[in-house]
Amino acid sequence: MRRWNGWGDEAVEFALHDEALAFLAQRIGAGTPVQDATLEQACARITPSRLPPDASVAGLIQTEAEVRLRNALGQSLPDWLRLRYGVIETAPDGVAYPESGDEVRTLLAYAQRHNVALIPQGGGTSVVGHLTAPAGAQPVLTVNLSRLRQLHYLDTEAQLATFGAGVLGPDLEAQLRARGYTLGHFPQSFEYSSLGGWVVTRSSGQQSLRYGRIEQLFRGGVVETPAGTLRVQTFPASAAGTDLRELVLGSEGRMGVLTEATVRVTALPEYEAFHAVFFPDWQAAETAVRLLAQAGLSLSMLRLSNPLETTTMLALAGHQRLIGMLESYLALRGCKQQKCMLMLGVSGQKRTAKTALRAALEITAPLGGVHVGRYMGEKWKQNRFRNVYLRNAAWQHGYAIDTVETAVDWTRVGSMMRTVEAAATAALAEYGERVHTYTHLSHLYAQGASVYTTFVFRLAGDYEQDLARWRTLKHAVSTAIVSQGGTISHQHGVGTDHAPYLAAEKGELGLSAMQALFSHFDPQQIMNPGKLLP
Numbered sequence: 001m002r003r004w005n006g007w008g009d010e011a012v013e014f015a016l017h018d019e020a021l022a023f024l025a026q027r028i029g030a031g032t033p034v035q036d037a038t039l040e041q042a043c044a045r046i047t048p049s050r051l052p053p054d055a056s057v058a059g060l061i062q063t064e065a066e067v068r069l070r071n072a073l074g075q076s077l078p079d080w081l082r083l084r085y086g087v088i089e090t091a092p093d094g095v096a097y098p099e100s101g102d103e104v105r106t107l108l109a110y111a112q113r114h115n116v117a118l119i120p121q122g123g124g125t126s127v128v129g130h131l132t133a134p135a136g137a138q139p140v141l142t143v144n145l146s147r148l149r150q151l152h153y154l155d156t157e158a159q160l161a162t163f164g165a166g167v168l169g170p171d172l173e174a175q176l177r178a179r180g181y182t183l184g185h186f187p188q189s190f191e192y193s194s195l196g197g198w199v200v201t202r203s204s205g206q207q208s209l210r211y212g213r214i215e216q217l218f219r220g221g222v223v224e225t226p227a228g229t230l231r232v233q234t235f236p237a238s239a240a241g242t243d244l245r246e247l248v249l250g251s252e253g254r255m256g257v258l259t260e261a262t263v264r265v266t267a268l269p270e271y272e273a274f275h276a277v278f279f280p281d282w283q284a285a286e287t288a289v290r291l292l293a294q295a296g297l298s299l300s301m302l303r304l305s306n307p308l309e310t311t312t313m314l315a316l317a318g319h320q321r322l323i324g325m326l327e328s329y330l331a332l333r334g335c336k337q338q339k340c341m342l343m344l345g346v347s348g349q350k351r352t353a354k355t356a357l358r359a360a361l362e363i364t365a366p367l368g369g370v371h372v373g374r375y376m377g378e379k380w381k382q383n384r385f386r387n388v389y390l391r392n393a394a395w396q397h398g399y400a401i402d403t404v405e406t407a408v409d410w411t412r413v414g415s416m417m418r419t420v421e422a423a424a425t426a427a428l429a430e431y432g433e434r435v436h437t438y439t440h441l442s443h444l445y446a447q448g449a450s451v452y453t454t455f456v457f458r459l460a461g462d463y464e465q466d467l468a469r470w471r472t473l474k475h476a477v478s479t480a481i482v483s484q485g486g487t488i489s490h491q492h493g494v495g496t497d498h499a500p501y502l503a504a505e506k507g508e509l510g511l512s513a514m515q516a517l518f519s520h521f522d523p524q525q526i527m528n529p530g531k532l533l534p
């Protein structure tokens with residue numbers, strides 16, 4: 001069963017061993033476990049439903065407190081604080097689980113008739129406050145799309161697959177793999193996020209270097225909007241004016257409900273491998289990944305950790321004896337305190353993949369890159385969706401973990417990393433708290449890279465205080481991103497948490513154009529109000 005107040009499956013635990021706890025204690029002090037609210041206590045905070053009765057939706061909407069609680073929030077840190085402390089300020093008044101486009105249209109008509117706000121929900125993994133019901137008198141209906149999960153059509157000649165947009169990652173891949181295909185889109189939230197969510201938040205998967213971001217994979221689909229049904233056709237290419245896909249991508253539930261999505265799929269790769277390469281310092285490592293990204297090799301993934309992230313990952317990994325041996329070997333090869341770890345993936349035809357790996361190692365070796373083989377890469381692959389459970393374990397020991405991500409051109413990658421880290425590290429000084437901050441480059445482009453920073457801080461054990469700590473940190477790092485000319489989001493979207501910073505990159509005219517677009521499809525502005533636009 002899925003956890004109602006944390007990440008993932010209740011049966012899966014990620015234990016933090018004693019050495020890892022000692023590492024965190026040394027960095028920011030020992031954590032004090034917090035008393036979580038129970039499910040019953042949180043449900044008791046759900047107020048009676050205000051949805052107006054209407055025969056057209058009879059049997060379509062559930063109003064039980066637990067159903068509404070489980071669909072009330074996403075996975076942002078403020079969402080976690082609300083659930084863990086049982087401070088449920090707002091929740092939808094009801095949840096519908098439509099099974100067809102017709103049912104979605106019925107729900108939209110109902111929402112329009114009664115001026116009900118409507119929040120589409122995919123997997124509920126948003127980390128930026130996309131799913132929160134707005135406060136106020138307007139009733140709120142969440143439309144959970146999990147029952148729209150079928151593969152409708154697979155065109156093996158055009159390599160296109162059409163799915164119900166609520167399909168979650170593992171279900172989508174299983175349906176494709178049974179037929180010899182893959183979408184190849186693996187965000188770290190893969191196990192619980194949905195195809196529709198990926199499209200409307202512009203998500204990016206770990207192997208985007210081979211398969212592309214969701215923008216490249218999404219070819220067309222059906223959006224049910226208050227103004228009618230928008231069908232976005234698929235073409236190999238088109239010069240016929242505005243590309244309607246661009247209206248849907250990044251729309252964050254504001255224009256309508258994406259019910260079907262057609263995506264580009266590829267035959268399952270013959271060969272896939274992940275390797276680890278260490279560098280003596282950041283400068284060498286950053287130069288190496290830039291050259292790799294610009295070399296046009298058939299790589300599937302490049303993920304570069306800075307020195308503190310490398311140290312943190314090795315400290316949290318367990319297997320102290322093995323890690324100790326690895327570190328001694330790396331030190332002999334010149335990779336010491338400032339070492340940086342690169343995960344490098346290749347996939348495709350075996351011969352092409354091996355040629356790409358050889359060519360990549362020819363680029364990394366002159367920069368001091370030490371190739372340590374496949375073992376660590378394969379471990380990374382095994383745990384790629386398990387590491388996120390660390391958030392649960394950290395919380396149990398009194399620590400909160402959050403992340404921010406941006407993207408900039410190569411000339412500014414290093415300074416962005418340093419500025420964001422400096423802002424995060426100092427942000428909680430006014431509370432007398434330290435912040436453990438580390439960064440990796442998660443997606444590499446010829447032009448630049450995404451800069452993904454994680455911060456860990458101690459919980460105060462009080463909802464208001466912890467929310468204040470998070471707000472202070474979030475504001476400090478978001479301001480740093482904007483001041484350095486980075487986008488406010490490379491992959492998580494805008495939601496409510498990034499909306500105040502959007503004007504810095506879109507400008508007032510850009511924002512009003514977006515507003516006009518959504519108003520065209522949704523004149524009453526009932527679709528996911530308060531998200532994306534400030």
Ligand SMILES: Cc1cc2nc3c(=O)[nH]c(=O)nc-3n(C[C@H](O)[C@H](O)[C@H](O)COP(=O)(O)OP(=O)(O)OC[C@H]3O[C@@H](n4cnc5c(N)ncnc54)[C@H](O)[C@@H]3O)c2cc1C
Pocket residue numbers: 007074075119120121122123124125126127130131145165166186187188189192193194195196197198199200201202203204205206252253254256257258259388491492493528531
């Ligand atoms: C631990 C963790 C790791 C993550 N890793 C990554 C990562 O590697 N890469 C990445 O890109 N993101 C990542 N994310 C962020 C998140 O998973 C993505 O934003 C994802 O695309 C959200 O999909 P979802 O189905 O969960 O959408 P939801 O959270 O349910 O919804 C997000 C937004 O999309 C709207 N929406 C959802 N489905 C539809 C639909 N069918 N029609 C219209 N609107 C819809 C909602 O209204 C909401 O505004 C991570 C999140 C977590 C918690």
